[in-house]
Amino acid sequence: METVVIGFLSLIMITIVVARLFPLTTIYEYERGLLYKNGKFQALLEPGSHRFMRSSHHITKLDVRPSLLNLSGQEMFSADLISVKFNLVANLHINQPERWIHSHASAQTVIYHELQVALREAIAGYTLDQLLADRSGIAPQILALVQPKANELGASISAVQIKDFSLPAELKRAALQHAKVQRETAAALEQARGEQAVLRSLANASRMLDHNPALMNLRVLQALDSNKSNTIVLHVHQSNNDQTIDSAFSQPEV
Numbered sequence: 001m002e003t004v005v006i007g008f009l010s011l012i013m014i015t016i017v018v019a020r021l022f023p024l025t026t027i028y029e030y031e032r033g034l035l036y037k038n039g040k041f042q043a044l045l046e047p048g049s050h051r052f053m054r055s056s057h058h059i060t061k062l063d064v065r066p067s068l069l070n071l072s073g074q075e076m077f078s079a080d081l082i083s084v085k086f087n088l089v090a091n092l093h094i095n096q097p098e099r100w101i102h103s104h105a106s107a108q109t110v111i112y113h114e115l116q117v118a119l120r121e122a123i124a125g126y127t128l129d130q131l132l133a134d135r136s137g138i139a140p141q142i143l144a145l146v147q148p149k150a151n152e153l154g155a156s157i158s159a160v161q162i163k164d165f166s167l168p169a170e171l172k173r174a175a176l177q178h179a180k181v182q183r184e185t186a187a188a189l190e191q192a193r194g195e196q197a198v199l200r201s202l203a204n205a206s207r208m209l210d211h212n213p214a215l216m217n218l219r220v221l222q223a224l225d226s227n228k229s230n231t232i233v234l235h236v237h238q239s240n241n242d243q244t245i246d247s248a249f250s251q252p253e254v
Helices: 002-021 097-103 107-123 128-133 138-152 169-211 214-226
Strands: 024-027 031-037 040-045 048-051 057-063 067-077 083-094 155-166 231-238 243-250
Touching: 024 031, 024 057, 031 097, 040 097, 057 097, 067 107, 083 107, 083 138, 097 107, 107 138, 107 155, 138 155
Parallel strands: none
Antiparallel strands: 024 048, 031 040, 031 057, 067 083, 083 155, 231 243
16 A cells, blocks of 8 residues: 555656756647747748657747737928828738748838838839829838848738828818819809800890791780780891880780
């Protein structure tokens, strides 16, 4: 019995010693582990449980899930030297964890600065009118400029999106004033076209009356038929004998 107890206690002591000398490290599905032995990189560890001697081995875990780099309020100058502010988002993927860790103390900061420089270079090739008309070509340019540096650091940029951009306050006021002037000009032009059409119609009617005096009599009859008053006074000019006739027509009361 004593032998069994001693053996059981020995097994427990061995388990404790092994657990302390060879601790268990769990790497989750969204992580990768970098194994170092005496300070030197040995291997990239996949998700799972791993045991190594504590005294000589060390495991650094790295989260490799895709992340977003958000550049907000980036003030840039367009090709015509107008200041505009951009908001940009980039999707970052870590493809080579060992290179991402070893290449730079803060690889993500490097990517962030590269995005700023690429945005500045891309915007410098557009005038303000071009930016207002179409900004679809900016994101591909930025992606092409940043991707080589990201690959060098062991990562990749899957997409770059321009969320929005804003103009200085004075330019906004100028744009609103310009839009107001355009609306007023369009309204005045439309009114002038309407007045021109009315004058053209009156001129055509005048020519028709000069060539066909009988039309005046028909117009008089129409006026008599539609007018509800008792008396209508007309001044009729007859061009055939240059005589003016003042006539008073009385509409019978019903």
